[in-house]
Amino acid sequence: MTAAAAASGDDPLVLLSLAVTGDRKMLAMRRDVQEACRRLGMSEAETVRLATVVGEVGGSLLGARGLTGRLALVDGERPRITAVFGWSGALRPPEGALDAARRLLHTCELHDNPFSQVILGQPVPQTSQPLAERAAGLREELMGLGDVSMGEELRSQNHDLLAALQQARAHQEELQRLNQELEETNQGVMALYAELSSELEATNSGVVALYAELEEKTRELSLLNKAKTRFWANVSHELRSPVNGVLGLTRLLLATGAEPLTDEQVQQVQMIASAGSTMLALVEELLDVAKAESGRLEPELVPVDLRMLLHQMRGTLSGTAQPGASLVFPDDAPQQPVVTDEVMLTRILRNVLSNSLKFTAQGEVVLRVERAERAGRPWCVLTVTDTGIGIPVEEQARVFEEFYQVRGPHQRAHSGTGLGLPYARRLTELLGGRMMLDSTPGEGTRVVVEIPAGPHAATPGGDPAAAPVQLDLLVVVDDDPVFRATVRPVLAELAREVVEVGDSSEAVAVIRRRLPDAVLLDLSMPPPDGYQLLARLADDPGLSRLPVVVLTSNDPSGLENSRLAHAQAVLGKTHLSAARLADVLAPVLGRRAAAGAGTEER
Template structure:
């Protein structure tokens, strides 16, 4: 069995030569013949030197092992492989250093110990169309003529091959040196490029930081401009409200039942003055509301809205503005669906859209339709305004919602306007949680749809103190001092004051106000806030500090925006009332009720 196993292991690829290694002479012959065979088989010179050197060292290391034999053959593989198989008997093992060197230098180094140990060394050959047997046969034929080479000739051959190997190694070293030089130059270029890119990136980052700083500064400036614009609108609205209120008040006096008789023409002229004053006041309030909406300070006040009354009011106020040949159609809505919204805002939305349609409709009609829809369980109102007017080009339909923008054309010269109506209507619609959309075509008219949630019914607060006519029927005061630097307002408010007090003292110069109050010791003081120094805030502080005057009730009157009032400085005021809708009942209701709680907020919402 052992002989059969050894015989099986000794079988291998087609042999080129077989040499028993008995001594140094045989090792020399193995090196010589193997080197020649490797070259004949096409093994590259460098690999020939490596394989021959390892084979020579292994042969010398194993000399003395019983039956040591070297067999060189060609193994069938892809690509084919030249192998040298050394086998021997006994316990002798090859040196570990030689095995490690062979494993490092050669493609194959396999050692199998046993009764007959085997060491196989191999290197791959180039691909060829010849079979391993044909390669082995050709190499054997070539080796026949080399068997007579002397040792000196073999040494010369080995030296020649060694010199060739050294030359090849030197060439490889020079190539490596050249590649290292190129790599170093490439690295230097990369470092230079990296440095340049880093510098550019640093400059870019600096530019970005500077740009952000500039953007922050621009944002700050825009915020300041926006704040200044809001303050401007508030101040201008106050300055415009006062004379507008005075005009409206004076026309009311002239048109009152007890006033001097007027001719029909005079009454018509005064009515036109009153209408113009009311239009001016409405425009001022719209300007202020636009500024408040942009700054986020305009908040809707939800109330039960009588839609039928609202539509009737629109029909009455706008019907007379339609051109001859244009019909305004506003329904007499009586649907049961409740509407809880800001009634003032809704009125202004519909009035602005209808007014805009009436302006640009020369023939035909302007129609308002009202409908309701259920959207995800919530009721919505849909107000649709259609007209047969000039229409708006498609590229202008979004621009009409820009403040102060008006579509240019011959129709524009025939009508007035500020370009605030539609932007204002859209802002108010959005504040009420709805949306306003527009579709139009030149020559075909315009369709505007206002969609608003009907809202859920909410607990409504009772009327604010001073907002109702709770003072009707109460006895008048004995005396009253009113301090205001606007003579026109003082004239227009005299009938209101005469209804709540038997004696009224008017003070136009605020510097004389304290002296007048000390002299009169009135039952109440009416005080305007916006006056030359000392203004209303300062006078209120003087009255609060004067023990003799601190008990006199003070009511603040203002034509300005209530949100612009500094309520922290009004702790001594009983109430704040707006000049626009001041009535005897409201004023008397404030003056005759219990003193304020010190917050100066009763009646603080403008009627």
């Protein structure tokens, strides 16, 4: 009997119990939770919530001593299904995972005595059939499911993520509808105020009452807009981690040393990876829109090689053109670097070019790049011209509204969210530029992006074309095996030897023993977390001078910057590259090399 059941007097009816000894057992537990919820008549939303939380919490406990999982029905005034994990030792689920579980589930309890146990539960629909009979039948059905397939489970998780995204979009549309109703209500109040103003002048109390009502409506509108932005940010963050997990697992399945797959399986995994990449891009765009609305999205200005950026974009987008259309890039792009945010500029061009390619069945989509001088300041002008279907004049202003799509028979053949052009314009404005559009139906569309291009800043560390830093030894401290596996090829370009530490409690001892050239440190780990390890390294006289780069998938605005002063840099995990790490580490390692050379001369 669980701790919760013993406290309440309820008697759990066990459906299954197993030792969770690895990823496959965890996937089987998650699969069984989904099947049990669906056969009990629970809604798809409640099923996905419980299965996702079970997978997240259980996955964080993998490796714990004696880890077991149990699925049971608990009778009572409100019957519920519970998933219980029990283990021995000091390991605990991440607080972030428990906070998410408390928000998403009816029951989330953590017990420490006499042994560690976490209980996750959701209510089940009541029927006339006794709960014991339902449990017996369900137990037999679960026993007949057989072994779990990694590929099938990945497809199931991808399906759940797509369903969650569709639900999120439905919620957003509902928020927009409510916002429109409130705006109409506010307009009605204003009209009423204008009509009755002459009569209300005689009654000061009536004016005060109406003013208070208007203030309340304005406050409600402001709160609704903040809630919408908060909703985008929360949904994007909650979706990004599992999508990154799906992409990491697909890369592992397709890796050279992985177990061979059939041609059909390779094709299916590649389709999963492609869908996951598309979803991750959409999630990041939603997150950036939310950041921009709240004023938390700031550009990082660095010298950008336009020729290299356009070369990479040509390889990414050329295959998306329709059979009768071609994508034309300039052969004479300016050689002088443009000082701007490379990620933002890439996303601006990708969205504008993708939009033109989507609606151009015949002809070409042409990109031109020019430099210009305005008020003594250099500017970069990027023009995208297509021969597509064009946009009616009355619709041209609305294409920059979020989630708006031009109506017409062509729309049925081209799916989308309506975020591309609004997102590109918002990023352009954040870079200090502007975006303009003109179009003629049946002839095509022209989009002009103008952004500041300077002044040119010197590249830190000297020649931007210099070879990347080559380290002798690099230590990576991260408890996520999927991330360690996916970043391994990147680090192989940077260091001759890479030591991976998955247990943060062993990190300081390993670093002290090996004395690496640099340390890469994840922030979100079971205690001691990245903040605590960074403080220990800073306080240790023998390790305090080691360069430490913090890696995180969290929103930078939510970090405790006061506790990151000892870090050489803080980098996001999503777009990590050897070149980016080399840029960060080159100045420090260069100073150390110079100091060592000076010592030898003396």
